[in-house]
Amino acid sequence: MPRILALDYGSVRVGVALSDPLGLTAQAQETLTPKSKAELMKKLYDVIKEHDVESIVLGLPLNMDGSRGPKALEAEALAETLRQRFSLPVHLWDERLTTRQAQSTLRETNTRTKGNKPKLDSLAAVFLLQSYLDCERAHGQ
Numbered sequence: 001m002p003r004i005l006a007l008d009y010g011s012v013r014v015g016v017a018l019s020d021p022l023g024l025t026a027q028a029q030e031t032l033t034p035k036s037k038a039e040l041m042k043k044l045y046d047v048i049k050e051h052d053v054e055s056i057v058l059g060l061p062l063n064m065d066g067s068r069g070p071k072a073l074e075a076e077a078l079a080e081t082l083r084q085r086f087s088l089p090v091h092l093w094d095e096r097l098t099t100r101q102a103q104s105t106l107r108e109t110n111t112r113t114k115g116n117k118p119k120l121d122s123l124a125a126v127f128l129l130q131s132y133l134d135c136e137r138a139h140g141q
Contacts, residue, residue, distance in 0.1 A: 002054035005047060006129030008095060008121050009059060009075060014040065015121030017129040018051055023136075026129035031118035041085055048086055055088055057132045059095030059125070093132050095124070 001021035008015030016029040029047070034040035047053065058079050061071040068076075079090040 002052045004055050004057060004129065004133070005044075005051070005053045006057040006093075006125045006132065007044075007059065008125040008128055009078060010121065013118060013121045015118075015123070015125035016047065017122065017125035018047075018053075019129060019133060023133060026126045026133060028119075028122040028126050031122045033118070037081075041081075044082070045086070048088070053088065056082055056086070056090045057093050057129055058082065058090055059128050060092040061095055091132065093128055095128050 003021060004019040004023060006017040006019075006026065008017075012033065014032040014034070016032060017026045018029055019026055032040065032043050034043060058075055060075050061069075063069050063072075075092065079092055082088070082090045
C-alpha cells in the first residue's frame with residue numbers, strides 16, 4: 001500500500017518519517033545527511049521507490065507570527081523541485097514547534113538532545129507527519 005513521506009528539511013540534515021500503510025501513524029526513518037541537492041534527490045528517490053510513496057509532506061518553517069521568512073521560501077522552492085522531479089503531490093505543512101516537541105519527547109525519555117540531532121530531526125518529521133495525518137483523518141480525506 002502507498003505511504004506518505006514527511007521531510008523536516010534543514011541545510012545539514014533532513015529528518016524523514018513515513019506513514020504506516022493505512023495512513024494512521026508516522027514512523028521515524030533514518031535522518032539524511034546529503035552533501036548536495038543531487039545527493040538528496042537520489043536518496044529521496046530510493047526512499048520513494050522502496051516504500052511506494054504516493055505523496056510528500058514537507059515542513060514549512062513559518063515564523064512564529066505566521067509570516068514567511070527565507071527558510072520558508074527555501075522550503076517552497078524545494079517543494080516545487082520535488083513536484084517536478086518525482087511527479088508526486090507535495091504538501092507544505094506548518095512545522096512550527098515540531099523541533100520543540102521532539103526535544104521535549106527526548107527529554108521525557110531521558111534521551112540526551114545535545115549531540116543527538118539526527119534523532120531529533122527524524123522525531124520532528126514524525127510530529128510533522130502525524131499532525132498532517134490527524135488533520136486529514138479529521139477532515140475525512
